[in-house]
Amino acid sequence: MYRAFATLSAACLYVMLIASFTTSAWAGVVAKKVAEGFYVPWSIGFLPDGAILVTDRDGELWRIDSQGAKTQISGLPQVVAKGQGGLLDVLIPRDFERTRHLFLSYSAQQGRGSGTAIVRAQLKPEATQLTGVKQIFQMTRGSSGGRHFGGRMVEAPDGTLFLTVGERGDRPSAQDLRRHNGSVIRINPDGSVPADNPFTGHAGIAPEIWSYGHRNPQGAALDGSGQLWVNEHGARGGDEVNRIHKGANYGWPVIAYGRHYTGLKIGEGTAKPGMEQPEHYWDPSIAPSGMTFYDGDLFPDWRGDAFVGSLKFDYIARLSGDPLREVQQIKLPQTLRVRDIRTGPDGAIWFLSEGQGALYRLVPD
Template sequence: MKKYFALLVLVAAQASCAQDDKTIKTPDKITYDVETVVEGINIPWGMAFLPSGDLLVTEKSGKLYLVHEGKKTEIFMDLQIYNRGQGGLMDVKLHPNYKENGWIYFSYASDEGEGEGGHTAIARAKLNGNSLTDTQQLYKASPNSTKGQHFGSRIAFDNEGFLYFSIGERGERDVNPQDITRDGGKVYRLYDDGRVPQSNPFYNTPNAVKAIYSYGHRNPQGMLKHYKTGEIWVHEHGPQGGDEINKVKKGANYGWPVISYGENYDGTTLTETTKKEGMEQPLYYWVPSIAPSGMTFVTSDVYPNWKGSLMVGSLKFGYVERLVIENNKVTQREKLVEGLGRIRSVIQGPDGYIYVGVEGTGVVKLVPKSE
């Protein structure tokens, strides 16, 4: 592995949260090395470790790689990828019982179905040598759109084995997110085989999309199961400012675009309303926007001072942000690995190390530096 350099943790100067705006300082400074895992993957959108220790990495353009001892092999697949703007091959996630059933789940943009352009789809398949087999599409949003923004999309499983995934509002902020009869701007819940649970909140609502679990989202590109509570958490892009971390609740409305802590990209007011009855407040929000990407909790003993922290990638500023969360409030922020490039994905590996997908580089891992 190539070792880049030792880096010093830098402290974020200011934090914004739904409860208070405050300046937060961290007491410890930690050094670590950034080591190359694999090079030559332009946009490493999603990552998942196999039981063997090998790493699956998705490339937004539509390629899937298997990484073994620093060398990547392209995996043949028959997913129909619509590579446009922010859409392409996105997340990859193993089934919680992967060792028994072999299912691997993917989120991707597809041009199949109604209308011109594409929309987000979810599929599962099995890895057989250097090929995906038994491919099954489980969900395809509609109608397609030629717009290139806000496809989402991350995948997570809860403790009961339900499959959750996110789809952005596809640039139709005034149409999709608040309308439960339309795809887009939602978090969805399915059984692992694609069936819709009858316990979903809008299953019996006339004309509603039955797979919807929560709505009023803008563009969630981070999703995970909380390692203690089992709750599904998402983070999502705001406009200019107002990126959010939210706990996903059954049937809840997260307010976009009625309420927001952000503004239009030209600096004009989007809305002066930040709170409204019947709409959820974020656990945390960023002003200015960091353009959050993947995220993971630190649960290993590799980083004893970071244990329990939430790691969030920043596309806009090119760093990993460490958030300390106590009683549902962010109490500390740190910037890590500044200057490597746009951070696209962040996961904790089975070895306990943090792995980071960096655009234009590939995948690196953070290794604490011995004193």
């Protein structure tokens, strides 16, 4: 499995977070509050020393220690916190303990507009400030407004980075290979383009693109085989879970399983030759967010299943089988607007409740 730093020593430190926090049980599980007081918490990252990083969309990065105490980390890039944009994902790569490099996705200023970008930075032991901050990717310019940034990052088994990029509300751009809008991009950790990307060397095509035809993908994760999966927001209905293939077109806005918010039909229907079908879709929409494939030991019956947070109906969806289908809804008082969900080194399922402004840890009751 490809989750970073799942070491015994780190797991022991995470267990220390259990004590003295609010709990609530449902259907054989219990949610324990680890930290609170966030504005719009967006992403979770696990450090090898047992601490946790949490991003807040308004431009704050927090370190949570083994006692649950919060320390703000400074030195972030200039973030445009507007609408759905701001400080988004944090990715702690497998070689962090050696390099001290981490990656942050965010909405960066682009003239009068803004666009999804990535910086690489160093966080040294016990430091409260990022150093060596360098932007390694920025989507093509030309978008305005405050929606559909995407922003979820995943480290591939080969060490390259995937980033989801929304179409920024510009629907036709998701089919325009000259632009990054509505795509999953793949880059090397230094920002260069891998030689085996599907469009490397093709004139007039953005070479970072790995797949395209996406609307607003806000969840991404690897399964146990290293396969990349993405979930994305539809319009009125048609939220999707997609198995991502190299160079594939996922259809937006030509095909979709939902309708426009006005009730009008989207594109040409639900299928077209040369365009991929979703593995699973929701109608009505659940507004899917973070995603994880569970590979821990605390819930052996869930091993290999996918978990997706819902921002609309305030639950965690469990998906299982081949093809993936929703088989369970885990809903607790704390699951109000689940923004991110991760499998922790301790085998627990960790999630951020945007509505509660808090970080929780899900364990067996």
